[in-house]
Structure formats: structure tokens, C-alpha cells
Amino acid sequence: MRIKNVLANKNVMLRLGVTLLLILVFRIASFIPIPLFNVELFQGQAQWGAGFLGILNSYTGQALSRFSVLSLGISPYITASIAIQLLQMIIPQMKEWQEEGEVGKAKTSRATRWLALFLGLAQALLLILGTGVRGSQIQVGVDSGFFTYLYMALAVTAGTAFAIWIADTITAKGIGNGSSILIGIGVLTSIPVMIGTLSDKYLGTDNAWDVVIYVLILVLYVAILLGVVYMNIAKRKIPISYANRQGGAVRTDSNIPLKINSAGVLPVIFASTLLSVPLSIIGFLESSIDANTQSWIRSIFSYNEPIGFILYVILIVVFSFFYTFMMTNPHKIADNLSKSNAYIPGVRPGDDTKNYIARILFKVTVVGTVYLVVLAALPIITAWVFGFAGQEAANITLGGTGLLIVVGVAADTTSQLEAQANQETYQGLF
Incomplete structure (x- = not known):
């Protein structure tokens, strides 16, 4: 009877069609490579492992492992949304937005989008600069100067902006929450x-x-x-x-x-993100850090190690209680x-x-x-x-x-x- 009601409702069928079409567009776009990036060289060498990059690769539907313009997907927007929620608890002016109705929602939405684009640009630069030896990311015959890296990072940031638009359109004219659907499709x-x-x-x-x-x-x-x-x-x-x-x-x-x-999945995302920061830093600065220091940092912050796993559990517990009592x-x-x-x-x-x-x-x-x-x-x-x-x-x-x-x-x-x-x-x- 429920399926019959859905099929008989033209408005719902139209919304469902819009949702499926936008998901298809999103999946096709996830195969567009980063311009000027030497994709063939790194696709065979990149090992994402089970850490934060592996989780991000899963959330983006393997777009990260393909070095697509949608390598970051909707993740900067999710991070920005969480950051804005936390800031609204600390900054009085932002806290007042929650009491301003639609005007406050518009301000919150605008701040979230600008922060998402900033985080997207920063993460895109780290992704491109951290993939290997400087210059090897660039296609043969292309100048490996700063503006080339900035151009590629802007292309990935544009991909994030496109993902945000897809998510907003699904939420407004489709079925369900667009951001959640894009992540869910990536995991599927x-x-x-x-x-x-x-x-x-x-x-x-x-x-x-x-x-x-x-x-x-x-x-x-x-x-x-x-x-x-x-x-x-x-x-x-x-x-x-x-x-x-x-x-x-x-x-x-x-x-x-x-x-x-x-609290949903947010405590786990928070914990894995925090643990990934020092691991990402030593990954980018691997050549300038001695092996003993690298091993020591990995033993503390990698949740595949005993100490890192205990820290991982502690962070999940803290964030779970914090977010539950906040909401x-x-x-x-x-x-x-x-x-x-x-x-x-x-x-x-x-x-x-x-x-x-x-x-x-x-x-x-x-x-x-x-x-x-x-x-x-x-x-x-x-x-x-x-x-x-x-x-x-x-x-x-x-x-x-x-x-x-x-x-x-x-x-x-x-x-x-x-x-x-x-x-x-x-x-x-x-």
C-alpha cells in the first residue's frame, strides 16, 4: 500500500525523479579528473589505507582515489556545518541567529557555505601538494609553479561548490536531505x-x-x-x-x-578527523622528519595502534556526550x-x-x-x-x-x- 501511494502521487514521483537525476549527474562528475594533474601516475601508486583518507575516499564514492574534481565531495560542507554549530555555542552574536527565524537561518547558511569553500580550498591544496614529490603531480610540459597548484586547487574547490549545489537542490526539490544522500551514495x-x-x-x-x-x-x-x-x-x-x-x-x-x-555518526567523524591531522602533517613532511619521530607519532595517533585506539575511543566518548547534550x-x-x-x-x-x-x-x-x-x-x-x-x-x-x-x-x-x-x-x- 505504501509503494502504491508513492507510485500514485505524481508530485512525489517527480521529486524522486529529480533526486535520481541529480545523483546520476553527481556520479558522472566524480569521474572528471583534476585538470593538469598527472592522474595516471598516482592512481597506480596511491594507497589510501584504513585511516582518514580511506574514510574520505569511501564517503566520496572513490572519487578521491580517482583524483577527481569531486575528490573532497561534500565533506568540507559537513565540517563547516559542525564548526558553525560549535561556534554558535561560543559566540553570542552567532547564537542570536538561532532566534532570528528565517533571517537567522539565512545568515547561518551563508556563513556555512563561505567556511566550506575556504576549508575546501585549504584541503585541496594539501591534497595536491601532499601527493608526492613536488612537480610530479603536474602533467609533462606544464609549469609547476604556485599558480598551477592554485588552479588545480580551485578546480577541486569548484567541485565542492558543485556538490553543495547538488545537495541543496535535492533537499529543496527532491526527496530527503541532500548532503546525507550524497555521502550515503558514496558509501554504497x-x-x-x-x-x-x-x-x-x-x-x-x-x-x-x-x-x-x-x-x-x-x-x-x-x-x-x-x-x-x-x-x-x-x-x-x-x-x-x-x-x-x-x-x-x-x-x-x-x-x-x-x-x-x-549523536549519530558525528562523534566518530570528529575523532577520526582529529587523529588524522598529525598523521597528515607527517605524511606531507615525511622527508624532513626522522623515522623515529614518525614512528612515535603514528603509534599515538593511528587508531590501528594500541595507544592510538585508546585515544580514539576516548575522543568518541567525549564527543558523543558533548553532542548529545548539546542537541x-x-x-x-x-x-x-x-x-x-x-x-x-x-x-x-x-x-x-x-x-x-x-x-x-x-x-x-x-x-x-x-x-x-x-x-x-x-x-x-x-x-x-x-x-x-x-x-x-x-x-x-x-x-x-x-x-x-x-x-x-x-x-x-x-x-x-x-x-x-x-x-x-x-x-x-x-
């Missing part, structure tokens, strides 16, 4: 790469145990996927009652739903309940309600944080158990943030699709 394209890598590793031999391991890995992947789906919809509901001031009646059919994983404010919830003449049964309004919600939110966040840590650690653990290393570990990811993103995007897009299909009144697309 890594699944065939994973299957192909597994097939080459286990199905090209005469050993029967390799086939068993191959099937076991696929079953484990499906089991992890089902677990992520369950945790994505899991909620802790706090029952609330409404008192009718006129008749004195009490209604108790409502609740406050608190998601088990309220879900117990004081605001208690205040809104009081204004709506609602209360939690057995709990006094005011500070008692605020403290009660804070305690429940803390317990829920503990469970969600443990879930995030396990999910983030699964690719590392499975790579160690099955002996994946190097590019294999980057291609074969059992668990991790990718599944969390795909499941979240699929659930959000499906709910929006159903909501629009079930509307009784419709408006034109344009």
Missing part, C-alpha cells in the same frame, strides 16, 4: 569494491576453507547491518501527561522519544513541558523534571556511546582477525561509520518519502 558504491576484493582474496584459490571464510564474512556483514538497523530505530520513551485546564481531564498517550544513538537540552525540554501544561507522571515540574530527563539521557547516551565504540572498532578488529592489511583493510570494512550512515540516510529518506506520499494536499514542484 564502496560495497561492490568490498565484494570484489573479497572475491579476489578467497574465491581465486583451491582451498575450500577460503570459501567458508568468504561466506562467513558476508553473513557477518549482514548481521552487523541488521544490528545497525535495530539500534538506529531504538528509542527510550519517557511518558508524559497533559492536563486539560477546562475539564480537568488528563491525557497520557504521549511521550518524549530519546534515541539510543542521538538535547534537558532544561529546554522541562521548560517546554511546563509551558504546554504537561508533566512526567510521578515527577515534579521544574528542576526535578530537568534532573530526571538528564539522568535518563545520560543512561541512554552511555548505551549509545558503547554502541558507537563497538561499531567503530569492528573494522579494526575484523581486519586483525581475518588478516586484512593495507588496501585490503581499506576496501573491506565490516561495520564502521559507513553502515551507520547508509542506514540513517535510508531510514530518513524513506520516512520523508512516505510522509509526502500520504499528504492529502500537494503543491507544485517549482
Whole structure:
């Protein structure tokens, strides 16, 4: 019946068509190489590994490994959005934007876009300058001066601006959140790469145990996927009652739903991004840093090492609690309940309600944080158990943030699709 409602709704079908068309355009553009860049030389040599660059390559649908103009994808915009949210908690003037309605949203959106373009240009320069020996990135016969590098970086930045436009258009005239959909599509394209890598590793031999391991890995992947789906919809509901001031009646059919994983994938992205900064720096300055210092830095900041993994877990825990309590404010919830003449049964309004919600939110966040840590650690653990290393570990990811993103995007897009299909009144697309 739900599919029938979607197919019968011309407005929804048109929006779905716009979404699919823009995704197709985005995927085609991801194969356009960076101008003047010696792509053929580096495609065969680049090893992205399972670190931050490997994650970024997955999010962009392997556009980074192809050195495409969409090598950075929508990631600078996501980083800028997170940075603006944090700045709005610190800078009073930016905090006022949240209370200015549509005008404030326009200011926030404009600031986010400008910051995204600045970050995109900085990351593009680092990407191009850090790919190898100076001058080897440039095609033969082209001057390797500063303006050539700047030109290539501007081309990648333009790709990011194009990705932002695609995402905004999907959000406005398509189905779902455009930014999330582009990242989700990028992650989905890594699944065939994973299957192909597994097939080459286990199905090209005469050993029967390799086939068993191959099937076991696929079953484990499906089991992890089902677990992520369950945790994505899991909620802790706090029952609330409404008192009718006129008749004195009490209604108790409502609740406050608190998601088990309220922070989503952001804590993992934050943690991996912070750990990647020193690793990226020593990668770019490899020739000027001695081997012992490089080894020491990698042992601390690489989450494939014991110390780095502990630091990785600590950062996920800190960011998970920080972001959850930033997005879900117990004081605001208690205040809104009081204004709506609602209360939690057995709990006094005011500070008692605020403290009660804070305690429940803390317990829920503990469970969600443990879930995030396990999910983030699964690719590392499975790579160690099955002996994946190097590019294999980057291609074969059992668990991790990718599944969390795909499941979240699929659930959000499906709910929006159903909501629009079930509307009784419709408006034109344009």
C-alpha cells in the first residue's frame, strides 16, 4: 500500500525523479579528473589505507582515489556545518541567529557555505601538494609553479561548490536531505569494491576453507547491518501527561522519544578527523622528519595502534556526550513541558523534571556511546582477525561509520518519502 501511494502521487514521483537525476549527474562528475594533474601516475601508486583518507575516499564514492574534481565531495560542507554549530555555542552574536527565524537561518547558511569553500580550498591544496614529490603531480610540459597548484586547487574547490549545489537542490526539490544522500551514495558504491576484493582474496584459490571464510564474512556483514538497523530505530520513551485546564481531564498517550544513538555518526567523524591531522602533517613532511619521530607519532595517533585506539575511543566518548547534550537540552525540554501544561507522571515540574530527563539521557547516551565504540572498532578488529592489511583493510570494512550512515540516510529518506506520499494536499514542484 505504501509503494502504491508513492507510485500514485505524481508530485512525489517527480521529486524522486529529480533526486535520481541529480545523483546520476553527481556520479558522472566524480569521474572528471583534476585538470593538469598527472592522474595516471598516482592512481597506480596511491594507497589510501584504513585511516582518514580511506574514510574520505569511501564517503566520496572513490572519487578521491580517482583524483577527481569531486575528490573532497561534500565533506568540507559537513565540517563547516559542525564548526558553525560549535561556534554558535561560543559566540553570542552567532547564537542570536538561532532566534532570528528565517533571517537567522539565512545568515547561518551563508556563513556555512563561505567556511566550506575556504576549508575546501585549504584541503585541496594539501591534497595536491601532499601527493608526492613536488612537480610530479603536474602533467609533462606544464609549469609547476604556485599558480598551477592554485588552479588545480580551485578546480577541486569548484567541485565542492558543485556538490553543495547538488545537495541543496535535492533537499529543496527532491526527496530527503541532500548532503546525507550524497555521502550515503558514496558509501554504497564502496560495497561492490568490498565484494570484489573479497572475491579476489578467497574465491581465486583451491582451498575450500577460503570459501567458508568468504561466506562467513558476508553473513557477518549482514548481521552487523541488521544490528545497525535495530539500534538506529531504538528509542527510550519517557511518558508524559497533559492536563486539560477546562475539564480537568488528563491525557497520557504521549511521550518524549530519546534515541539510543542521538549523536549519530558525528562523534566518530570528529575523532577520526582529529587523529588524522598529525598523521597528515607527517605524511606531507615525511622527508624532513626522522623515522623515529614518525614512528612515535603514528603509534599515538593511528587508531590501528594500541595507544592510538585508546585515544580514539576516548575522543568518541567525549564527543558523543558533548553532542548529545548539546542537541538535547534537558532544561529546554522541562521548560517546554511546563509551558504546554504537561508533566512526567510521578515527577515534579521544574528542576526535578530537568534532573530526571538528564539522568535518563545520560543512561541512554552511555548505551549509545558503547554502541558507537563497538561499531567503530569492528573494522579494526575484523581486519586483525581475518588478516586484512593495507588496501585490503581499506576496501573491506565490516561495520564502521559507513553502515551507520547508509542506514540513517535510508531510514530518513524513506520516512520523508512516505510522509509526502500520504499528504492529502500537494503543491507544485517549482
